[in-house]
Amino acid sequence: MINAAGRDIPEEILKITGKEVFQGAYAKDGLQYKKGAPTVRACLNPNRSKLVASITEVLKKCEIRDGMVLSFHHHFREGDYVVNLVMEEVHKQGIKDITICASSMGKAHDPILPMIEDGTVTGIQSSGVRGKIGEAISGGKLKNLAVMRSHGGRIRAIESGEVHIDIAFIGAPTCDEYGNMRANGGKSDCGVLSYAVADAQYADKVVAITDCLVPAPNLPADISQMYVDYVVVVDAIGNPAKIATGAAKPTTDVRKILMADYCTEFVINTPYFKDGFTYQTGVGGSSIASTISLGKIMKEREIKMKFGVGGIAGPMCKLLEDGLIEKLVDTQDFDAAAIESIKKNPTHYAITASEYANPFNKGAYVNQLDFVILAALEVDVNFNCNVVVGSDGVVTGAQGGHPDTAAGAKCTIVITPLLQGRIPAVCSEVTTVTTPGETVDVVITDYGVAVNPRRQDLIAATKKAKLPFCTIEELRDMAYGIVGEPKPVQFEDRVVGIIEARDGTIIDVVRQIKPFQY
Amino acid sequence: MEIKKPAIAGTLESSDCQVAVEAGNGTVDFSLDSTVINQFGYQIREVVLDTLKRLNVDNVKITVVDKGALDCTIKARIECAVYRANDITENLPWGGVIR
């Protein structure tokens, strides 16, 4: 069945998943539903300790069984040890058919590959999969369909009860013996534990895993003791060097600076750029350069940002400290500077992933965004974005908050170089749709700037800006004119994963890769 | 033109391609390893075969390792390899069979 993003979703997939096809980014607005709830055990006995000596033991205490759904957060980014530590034990105990429901997965989790191959892990639900896991999924090695969700979509799935988590494993930089967890104060600080809050609230069993046990009460708690069943202390939950990464040097790449300048010029010419605006940006070289030059203009024109959202990295914290941003609401920290900032700046606040982007709660922060600056692997002439499937057809990226922020922001800007080597980033049809074109307003490349024709208001407002405006088709034609017209990647028929839209409908599918043949 | 001796042109740097030619066994034996084979496998093959035809080469074993080179670069590398295989370095037919 063809969905509202123009993608054909096989009937069989609709049957297996019980899901609907994507009907539009705002189709489910106003939907009334009953939330899910975990099955929990009352803890009346004041003499029972939550401390468990090892992961081996805690798995037994949680009555780990074949077929369970285990959840993890990715606040430790490429420095995470928790997923591998837990899954190694699960594997050792001969458990099979596990579904990993992670907020995201990366190359740090390559050791999971043999567990996919031998049936220990048969399902993966994640915002993104990289490295060997991505290759395994694209290679058809995962028994069940992979489910790729945005950050907001994952929380929706958990809070609505669509996904039922049996055991949530939450890596906590500090934890007390009764389960109050904090993202800071230990040796693997990560700033916030936003992605894990829903897991703690909705999983049947919640296990805190920490490498820094502190005296009770560990307050103010990012996750309260009342949700936690067990606490396990291990040597290390992550590699601090890869969690609290150093600041990226400002880019000197002329193309990136060019695109950053275009972005800043566009932003300041929209009606949303006025005192009290709200903003979110990514960590690409251009996004950061644009944020910095925007800061200069904000200073000149005495325009303050009421709040910044994210995904926070150093540059946004600097603007906060310079008094140009009033508040930061933070769902993840990308570098050491951001982690330091949330620890010391009283106006830098942690919010939960649900508050950030859940489309099914009563109103998330993404809905209040004026601007969001995003990247993409591909954008097509309908402004659909692909952020998950690489040019070789292998799953390689993550949705993250891309579809969430794009849907919520008044002005969604995607920055991408027109060509990535010989691959055109602007094309006739993206390999896989992850963010629907109706939510994407502007595409900025080194060759030109295209505004979505749906936004005649933006086109009119920015007419006078000194920008190389052109249509998205012209960008595609420029790209194809230089590199030639690319053929679409060949795939097998077998569907190996679904791309879930924020609202749980299916926006696209991922098929098994096929080695190229003439 | 014949391939009088094995020859190589180009590099494995991004956006370049390396072309190796040697005498064939009566046909054009073409093999391709490309980082963009999915999108441009057909296009690259067409350019390679066209260029060889233009140069009047019909007996060659040609191996192309491509790192996302544009058509103009692929042509340049093939021409270079073929002329090197013939030890020809000047008075080239620019605008003639090289175009």
Place this chain on the structure above:
Amino acid sequence: MSHPDKKRLRRTMMFLNAQKPGLIKDPYIYGADSIMLDLEDAVAESQKDSARYSLYHALKEINYRKTERVVRINGLDTPHWQEDIRVCVAGGADAIRIAKTESARDVLTVEEHVLAAEQEFGREEGSTLLMAALESCRGVLNTLEICEVSPRLFGIALSGGDYTKDLQTSISGTGVELAGARQYMIMAARAAGVQCFDTVYTNLDDMAGFEQEVEMIHRMGFDGKSVVNPRQIAVVHKIFTPGKKDIIFAEKVVREIDEKKAQGIGVFTVDGKMIDIAFYDGAKRIIGLAKASGVYEGDL
């Protein structure tokens, strides 16, 4: 016969290695006025042939939009320059940069072969411009004759690195060792009515030093500078593009001189400065430069 592009805007001339496909596929993005595709020093001896094929196809198939395409051929003391000229002309290069020009004879030799190539490849005779790179003491001393010997020659450029070696000193960053060559070249270029370009600045980490040097050579009268990296382009354009104040003043000067000429007045003041007819050409030049740089919004 005056080539229409002989006096075009050339604030920046960016060097690109013709052997590097990744760099030559869309250099117009960087906005340099000219690009210099290099067959000479950037290309290893064993790859001189390879660079030619790359060059030919790049010239023929890549869209450089309004950027001028100059090719630096190998020196006349190498076995490569003749085939270099053939491929440049056949490919449609806009201009050829002669490395290590020592005398007018060198220019004439190249011109002869360029003409033959234009005839061989069916290009309009005279359509290929020339520029001379001066890299030695003798070359610098012969500047005037080099500038005047061919109508195709649009300008000269200083190759500071080789020149200072010939002087038996080195580049200090103060400019003192290059001062003589710079002054002399500008004088000769102006006397002959051609353009003059300064040498490259290779320390990309010292943007402040680079900017200082560009300010200085601008004041000395250079028309532009060779750059080695796109990052340097914006700085040169900023300094070489007339500012709003200068443009407005130039407009006033031109208008006043025209008006006063009709009234028979030869000397007067504009904004407190003493102006006479001698200022006319300079003011017109500033307006011309502003127009070519795309910043002119007036109606002169």
